[in-house]
Amino acid sequence: MNARRVAVELLVISLVVGGALSLLASAHPDGLEFVAEHLGFIDRAAEGAWAAPVPDYAVPSVPSEALAGSLAGILGVVVTFAVGWGIAAALSRSGKTG
Amino acid sequence: MHIPDGFLDVKTWAGSWVAGAGLVGVAATRARAELGSGRAPVVGAMAAFVFAAQMVNFPVGVGTSGHLVGAALLAVTLGPWTASLVMTTVLVLQALLFADGGLTALGANVLNMAFVGVFVAWGLYRLLVRVRVPRVWAIAAGAWLSVVAASVACALELALSGTAPLGPVLVAMAGWHTLIGVGEAAITAGVVAYLGRVRPQLVEGWCDR
Numbered sequence: 116m117n118a119r120r121v122a123v124e125l126l127v128i129s130l131v132v133g134g135a136l137s138l139l140a141s142a143h144p145d146g147l148e149f150v151a152e153h154l155g156f157i158d159r160a161a162e163g164a165w166a167a168p169v170p171d172y173a174v175p176s177v178p179s180e181a182l183a184g185s186l187a188g189i190l191g192v193v194v195t196f197a198v199g200w201g202i203a204a205a206l207s208r209s210g211k212t213g
Numbered sequence: 214m215h216i217p218d219g220f221l222d223v224k225t226w227a228g229s230w231v232a233g234a235g236l237v238g239v240a241a242t243r244a245r246a247e248l249g250s251g252r253a254p255v256v257g258a259m260a261a262f263v264f265a266a267q268m269v270n271f272p273v274g275v276g277t278s279g280h281l282v283g284a285a286l287l288a289v290t291l292g293p294w295t296a297s298l299v300m301t302t303v304l305v306l307q308a309l310l311f312a313d314g315g316l317t318a319l320g321a322n323v324l325n326m327a328f329v330g331v332f333v334a335w336g337l338y339r340l341l342v343r344v345r346v347p348r349v350w351a352i353a354a355g356a357w358l359s360v361v362a363a364s365v366a367c368a369l370e371l372a373l374s375g376t377a378p379l380g381p382v383l384v385a386m387a388g389w390h391t392l393i394g395v396g397e398a399a400i401t402a403g404v405v406a407y408l409g410r411v412r413p414q415l416v417e418g419w420c421d422r
Contacts, residue, residue: 118252150389
């Protein structure tokens with residue numbers, strides 16, 4: 116199996132899903148939010164101490180909502196790919212030496 | 214089902230952080246045995262795919278939505294310990310970069326999706342394959358139960374925090390995620406069947422471990 120080729124294919128699919136298909140996502144609340152609204156504890160949701168740079172999957176100060184969301188998806192795909200690869204590479208290296 | 218800041222009390226989120234961190238430590242050790250040489254890029258790509266798929270909410274019933282969690286998908290393609298680490302990575306990046314899931318609630322989200330979700334999926338999948346259920350159905354069942362189990366864990370944490378009474382929150386979370394889990398099962402089975410057709414080595418070799 117050519118692992119690199121599989122990785123590239125999966126990455127391209129991920130970029131399409133995160134950068135384009137995500138624009139079609141349902142805006143309805145997810146299961147937990149829906150239950151929180153229904154049972155009356157949604158107001159407990161609080162802003163955390165950490166200010167995320169790209170809140171709610173929209174790159175700030177991009178005028179087009181679609182473009183802001185698309186860029187956020189592409190950014191997330193690239194970062195998770197790099198971090199996931201890095202962690203897996205570090206673990207398989209340390210597994211061999213130790 | 215990413216829990217935001219504010220839903221959990223201090224004892225619950227702090228306890229979840231301690232438990233989650235301990236399990237991540239165990240997973241980091243155990244994942245080494247699962248990681249073959251040269252697979253790191255595929256692990257990264259699976260992380261990226263799960264991140265992307267989690268952005269795509271599909272409508273469920275009236276007024277609510279769900280998205281793929283991906284615990285079962287990661288477990289059958291990468292092995293459960295690697296799956297837990299990958300899911301943890303996705304959850305950490307979602308909280309840090311996108312404010313999806315609170316930082317205080319990160320430990321609980323990791324417990325629910327990266328450990329309860331992954332190992333429930335893996336356990337049911339292995340059990341069903343052993344009794345000769347066709348693989349794609351075993352994966353679908355594992356995916357469905359993983360979502361329901363993760364939602365039950367989430368409900369228990371909310372009840373433990375005094376955020377909602379146990380009975381109603383348990384019934385509501387498990388009830389909705391019984392439906393959302395059908396989407397999880399369909400997408401997971403579809404993706405695995407697709408991977409099995411275009412890249413049979415990928416799914417077969419990794420599922421049998």
